[in-house]
Amino acid sequence: MKRTEHLLTxxxxxxSFLLIAPADxxxxxxxxxxxxxxxHAAAGGGSDIQARFxxxxxxxxxxxSQPVAVVNRAGGGGAIAFAYVAGKKGDPHVWxxxxxxxxxxxLLGKSKYTYKDFTPVTNLAFDDFxxxxxxDAPWKTMKDLVEDAKKRPGQIKTGGxxxxxxxxxxxxxxxxxxxxxxxxxxxxxxxxxxxxLLGGNIDMFYPNPGEALAQMEAKKVRILGVASAKRLxxxxxxxTLKELGYNVSMQQLRSxxxxxxxxxxxxxxxEEVFKKVANSAVWKEKYIKENMLTWDYKTSAETQKLxxxxxxxxxxxxxxxxxxx
Amino acid sequence: xxxxxLNGFATALTFTxxxxxFFGVTMGTIIGVLPGIGPVAGTAMxxxxxxxxxxxxxxxxxxxxxxxxxxxxxxTSILVNLPGESSSVMTCLDGYQMGQHGRAGAALGxxxxxxxxxxxxxxxxxxxxAPPLAALAIRFGPPEYFSLMALGMxxxxxxxxxxxxxxxxxxxxxxxxGTIGMDPTTGIERFSYGIPTLLDGLSFVSVSVGLFALSExxxxxxxxxxxxxxxxxxxxxxxxxxxxKRSIMPILRGSAIGFFASCMPGSGATxxxxxxxxxxxxxxxxxxxxxxxxxxxxxxPESANNAATGGAMIPLLVLGVPGSATAAIMMGALLVHGxxxxxxxxxxxxxxxxxxxxxxxxxxxxxxILNLPFVGVWxxxxxxxxxxxxxxxxxxxxxxxxTVNNNLxxxxxxxLFGVIGYFMKKFGFPPAPVILALILTPLMENALxxxxxxxxxxxxxxxxxxxxxxxxxxxxVSLLSPLLRYLWTKVRSSS
Numbered sequence: 001m002k003r004t005e006h007l008l009t010x011x012x013x014x015x016s017f018l019l020i021a022p023a024d025x026x027x028x029x030x031x032x033x034x035x036x037x038x039x040h041a042a043a044g045g046g047s048d049i050q051a052r053f054x055x056x057x058x059x060x061x062x063x064x065s066q067p068v069a070v071v072n073r074a075g076g077g078g079a080i081a082f083a084y085v086a087g088k089k090g091d092p093h094v095w096x097x098x099x100x101x102x103x104x105x106x107l108l109g110k111s112k113y114t115y116k117d118f119t120p121v122t123n124l125a126f127d128d129f130x131x132x133x134x135x136d137a138p139w140k141t142m143k144d145l146v147e148d149a150k151k152r153p154g155q156i157k158t159g160g161x162x163x164x165x166x167x168x169x170x171x172x173x174x175x176x177x178x179x180x181x182x183x184x185x186x187x188x189x190x191x192x193x194x195x196x197l198l199g200g201n202i203d204m205f206y207p208n209p210g211e212a213l214a215q216m217e218a219k220k221v222r223i224l225g226v227a228s229a230k231r232l233x234x235x236x237x238x239x240t241l242k243e244l245g246y247n248v249s250m251q252q253l254r255s256x257x258x259x260x261x262x263x264x265x266x267x268x269x270x271e272e273v274f275k276k277v278a279n280s281a282v283w284k285e286k287y288i289k290e291n292m293l294t295w296d297y298k299t300s301a302e303t304q305k306l307x308x309x310x311x312x313x314x315x316x317x318x319x320x321x322x323x324x325x
Numbered sequence: 326x327x328x329x330x331l332n333g334f335a336t337a338l339t340f341t342x343x344x345x346x347f348f349g350v351t352m353g354t355i356i357g358v359l360p361g362i363g364p365v366a367g368t369a370m371x372x373x374x375x376x377x378x379x380x381x382x383x384x385x386x387x388x389x390x391x392x393x394x395x396x397x398x399x400x401t402s403i404l405v406n407l408p409g410e411s412s413s414v415m416t417c418l419d420g421y422q423m424g425q426h427g428r429a430g431a432a433l434g435x436x437x438x439x440x441x442x443x444x445x446x447x448x449x450x451x452x453x454x455a456p457p458l459a460a461l462a463i464r465f466g467p468p469e470y471f472s473l474m475a476l477g478m479x480x481x482x483x484x485x486x487x488x489x490x491x492x493x494x495x496x497x498x499x500x501x502x503g504t505i506g507m508d509p510t511t512g513i514e515r516f517s518y519g520i521p522t523l524l525d526g527l528s529f530v531s532v533s534v535g536l537f538a539l540s541e542x543x544x545x546x547x548x549x550x551x552x553x554x555x556x557x558x559x560x561x562x563x564x565x566x567x568x569x570k571r572s573i574m575p576i577l578r579g580s581a582i583g584f585f586a587s588c589m590p591g592s593g594a595t596x597x598x599x600x601x602x603x604x605x606x607x608x609x610x611x612x613x614x615x616x617x618x619x620x621x622x623x624x625x626p627e628s629a630n631n632a633a634t635g636g637a638m639i640p641l642l643v644l645g646v647p648g649s650a651t652a653a654i655m656m657g658a659l660l661v662h663g664x665x666x667x668x669x670x671x672x673x674x675x676x677x678x679x680x681x682x683x684x685x686x687x688x689x690x691x692x693x694i695l696n697l698p699f700v701g702v703w704x705x706x707x708x709x710x711x712x713x714x715x716x717x718x719x720x721x722x723x724x725x726x727x728t729v730n731n732n733l734x735x736x737x738x739x740x741l742f743g744v745i746g747y748f749m750k751k752f753g754f755p756p757a758p759v760i761l762a763l764i765l766t767p768l769m770e771n772a773l774x775x776x777x778x779x780x781x782x783x784x785x786x787x788x789x790x791x792x793x794x795x796x797x798x799x800x801x802v803s804l805l806s807p808l809l810r811y812l813w814t815k816v817r818s819s820s
């Protein structure tokens with residue numbers, strides 16, 4: 001039995017490592033207990049990695065008076081996490097990762113809590129979408145692709161995550177702008193879609209820069225354009241779709257939400273914490289730059305506006321696609 | 326290659342890397358033993374931990390958790406019919422029966438040794454054959470998946486138990502359960518009754534813990550006045566010569582199935598363990614003995630789920646695309662360290678690749694040394710009286726199922742399936758086909774819809790692509806084999 005005890009000790013020690021709290025606390029913190037940082041997606045996805053990265057930045061740089069623990073409440077396109085956090089009205093100890101699904105899941109009627117049921121805290125980054133084809137594809141430019149697609153409508157196979165994820169919206173918008181139609185095959189994750197692209201089962205898809213860069217370096221794929229307003233800082237050679245004459249600009253949000261009815265003092269404190277996260281060197285170097293995200297920091301009021309605009313845009317696009325009425 | 330490997334060992338054998346490898350495999354074993362928390366959650370929890378390490382050390386540790394969990398997963402399956410990991414469900418079938426017949430030691434022993442052999446073989450495969458396998462893996466598109474799943478479905482037959490009709494009813498029930506949740510392509514809700522938890526389908530963990538462990542607990546409670554039957558029979562702690570003879574081929578076949586099945590992104594250790602078990606039963610000379618506690622039934626799935634860990638690393642290390650959820654977490658950890666796994670990884674960072682390979686050899690040895698002495702300790706757990714064991718299993722199961730998504734509804738689902746499982750047992754319905762169908766149905770449906778979308782609703786896509794056609798033919802043979810065998814014996818006896 002002795003060995004079992006050793007194992008137990010090791011396990012408990014490991015757990016306690018995870019719970020280590022930052023030592024010093026700023027004087028007027030409105031937080032009185034550990035923070036539960038709810039991630040709406042399963043462990044291992046983009047949002048989860050982001051949440052855990054934020055947690056580590058906060059912990060290392062001692063940015064928050066209370067320890068932060070990431071808790072995954074995945075399921076229902078985020079609906080489970082949204083319902084949980086929305087129910088914690090006025091509690092600044094519960095944070096939520098919010099990406100574009102935070103807007104689209106309620107629009108689809110899968111969650112009764114819309115962005116209006118939360119307090120916007122900040123938006124920390126934007127993730128872009130690259131129009132990507134295999135390196136041996138016949139299309140060298142967006143123009144080649146569009147011309148070919150016009151000749152054989154519905155024959156070029158595109159892929160992405162389940163309809164209607166953000167990439168499905170982009171697929172629709174490109175089709176609409178260029179007056180063409182693709183055959184969209186949904187996959188469970190970006191990784192599966194990438195494998196389908198490399199294996200020739202689909203012809204085109206819309207990965208984030210972080211997903212596509214390694215393949216680009218190895219010359220396995222060619223990037224025809226980026227669906228954002230500005231060229232990427234890390235890859236300035238890629239033209240934007242706008243420059244190419246297709247008015248498609250859409251980015252994945254990386255926001256943080258909190259329950260409704262926070263006290264002004266609490267909201268101010270949270271804004272401060274995330275401002276420090278956004279401006280920390282680790283965050284900028286290790287997270288933003290490595291994943292080729294676009295850096296951002298927005299106050300609560302600005303985030304509110306960002307959500308409103310994006311929500312309106314998603315609603316309009318999804319109506320066009322016929323997925324909602 | 327030898328030179329590379331030696332360099333890899335040099336890196337892996339540094340004190341820090343050895344320490345974290347050991348920490349990883351130990352954590353992995355514990356995570357494997359606990360139900361609910363699987364390698365995915367386990368590795369994700371430790372990601373912040375890796376920020377201070379260099380990328381090689383980080384992946385050595387995370388990979389250790391991954392394959393370590395496969396060692397631990399069998400323990401509770403064998404002892405109390407509680408699958409510690411989804412990939413250990415198949416181990417319950419014969420492992421638990423072996424425990425009940427006083428052979429828990431042999432079952433635990435063969436699963437540790439089988440895991441070791443399979444784990445080592447799969448690292449060998451990863452080392453020697455990674456690039457060609459990756460090239461094969463990307464040719465596996467939706468139609469090929471569909472055909473593979475169709476082949477898997479035909480194997481349900483081999484899990485039916487005594488009554489074919491009851492077994493098929495159980496399989497059909499599993500297919501029904503597999504359709505609960507959002508339609509994979511259109512997002513239309515099915516049988517979810519507005520419960521958000523059900524949108525993503527029934528969680529496999531909750532259902533399997535309910536069907537296996539809880540139904541067993543309920544039955545134990547029913548007969549709790551009887552003393553445990555196996556008090557003094559844990560004499561032979563390790564597999565004997567006869568066990569070895571019977572296990573070695575299942576271990577090798579299980580390793581091969583696990584390794585190849587998991588190279589294909591998206592299938593993974595659970596599907597691999599089911600395929601391995603069903604294959605063993607199909608080719609066995611005494612298929613009727615499966616499920617009664619024979620060692621082949623433990624050796625095959627436990628080897629397969631371990632071999633799967635090496636295979637699952639291939640898409641990540643060679644293509645730079647994660648093929649499983651755990652691999653996705655490792656990829657995230659690498660990105661954080663400024664290392665972008667991709668097709669150039671082998672060229673640009675050969676030192677990293679070889680150090681990981683070397684550490685996996687070392688880790689598997691550590692796990693064998695770590696796990697074998699425990700066999701005796703674990704086996705003695707069976708002496709715990711029911712009055713203590715029942716509440717213990719109940720609480721461990723509940724906590725484990727809850728932790729997956731911190732969702733209480735999962736615990737209710739587990740309890741519901743405990744009750745269903747209890748009555749299934751009373752009326753002679755086997756639980757295994759339910760589980761197999763529940764796992765395969767969503768994968769199969771997904772692949773079907775993707776394939777038909779690709780071909781504009783033309784089913785010939787399954788028969789015009791060579792790999793898919795070959796798998797379909799295999800499925801046909803598997804389905805018709807009992808009939809063919811019957812006709813063959815008839816022809817022979819009449820002539």
